[in-house]
Amino acid sequence: MPIGSNTKQAAELLGQGDLVAIPTETVYGLAANAYNPEAVLKIFQAKQRPAFDPLIVHVHGPEQAMEVADLRGLGEDMRRQAEALMARFWPGPLTLVLPKAKHVPDLVTSGLDTVAVRTPAHPMTLALLRSLEFPLAAPSANPFGYISPTTAQHVADQLGGKVPYILDGGPCTVGVESTIIGWDAQLRHWVLYRPGGLPVEEVEAVIGTVGRASRSVLPASPGMLESHYAPRKPVHIGNIAELMLEHAGKRIGAITFRNRYAVHALEVLSPQGDLAEAARHLFAALRRLDAGAAELIVAEIFPQEGLGAAINDRLKRAAARRDPRAIAS
Ligand code: AMP
Ligand code: MG
Numbered sequence: 520m521p522i523g524s525n526t527k528q529a530a531e532l533l534g535q536g537d538l539v540a541i542p543t544e545t546v547y548g549l550a551a552n553a554y555n556p557e558a559v560l561k562i563f564q565a566k567q568r569p570a571f572d573p574l575i576v577h578v579h580g581p582e583q584a585m586e587v588a589d590l591r592g593l594g595e596d597m598r599r600q601a602e603a604l605m606a607r608f609w610p611g612p613l614t615l616v617l618p619k620a621k622h623v624p625d626l627v628t629s630g631l632d633t634v635a636v637r638t639p640a641h642p643m644t645l646a647l648l649r650s651l652e653f654p655l656a657a658p659s660a661n662p663f664g665y666i667s668p669t670t671a672q673h674v675a676d677q678l679g680g681k682v683p684y685i686l687d688g689g690p691c692t693v694g695v696e697s698t699i700i701g702w703d704a705q706l707r708h709w710v711l712y713r714p715g716g717l718p719v720e721e722v723e724a725v726i727g728t729v730g731r732a733s734r735s736v737l738p739a740s741p742g743m744l745e746s747h748y749a750p751r752k753p754v755h756i757g758n759i760a761e762l763m764l765e766h767a768g769k770r771i772g773a774i775t776f777r778n779r780y781a782v783h784a785l786e787v788l789s790p791q792g793d794l795a796e797a798a799r800h801l802f803a804a805l806r807r808l809d810a811g812a813a814e815l816i817v818a819e820i821f822p823q824e825g826l827g828a829a830i831n832d833r834l835k836r837a838a839a840r841r842d843p844r845a846i847a848s
Pocket of ligand 1: 572573574575616628631633634635657658659696699701712713
């Protein structure tokens, strides 16, 4: 099994146009040289990802970000804000969608004239990025639409045969994907594309109110796909006691914040009631319930604050496949 911690081997593979799965603080990524379209194509093939779903470009810092983004056409205010966000939150779980530099291949951005960029906070991957002469395009290292991996073993379980090397950096410390915000040139303000590992409140403390994207405003941004991050089993969200009544007689797997219920399989994400801990445990819990003997998965709605916003977002998308009502906004 090609799992290890040899960043040199990883760098060699990436340099010759091969894929490497990389650890980050959010989830594991499936990385390729962002400047090599043939290498990037392998990501789409391995994940069976549709070409309309753009990738995030991982850089070792603001300087390299300015190599993939081109902020020249933008106002001074917005440039200053982008720089302030990078200085404050990188390395960390914040992705910025910025105007793209010409030399970034269209395949990376699905033909959009913007590029998503971030610096991950994982020592192994940061060291790898610093050793390379190119940035890494990397989406989450899972088959398209399925739950993102938060351990090297999760990657091996699903993509093992398709990835020459998995860099094992231990379990992810944040556990949900990055928060994505982008500059909307028409509206002339920042917009939240995807809630994630950095609470949007913290972003707003630096740049003021961030717009909440409505579907009509969004570019083709598949983090916005209704059904995503989804287990194979049906997922229902709401009041657990009511859902237990509704599905009486079936083997129920339940995901809760801190409460316990007498169900077939129970995943309490944080007995102490800590939303960051709950986020860290969410995807592994979903995977266990998906793999076990439960017939369906029920989940409660988390407090919509801090990392709770990202947890609720992922649960709604996991539920969307079977229950289109689950995602009303
Ligand atoms: P993943 O890393 O698998 O979560 O996928 C990256 C996500 O970033 C995509 O699904 C999009 O939602 C988002 N993204 C990447 N590039 C852009 C962009 N240029 N504009 C808007 N969203 C983007
Ligand atoms: Mg993904």
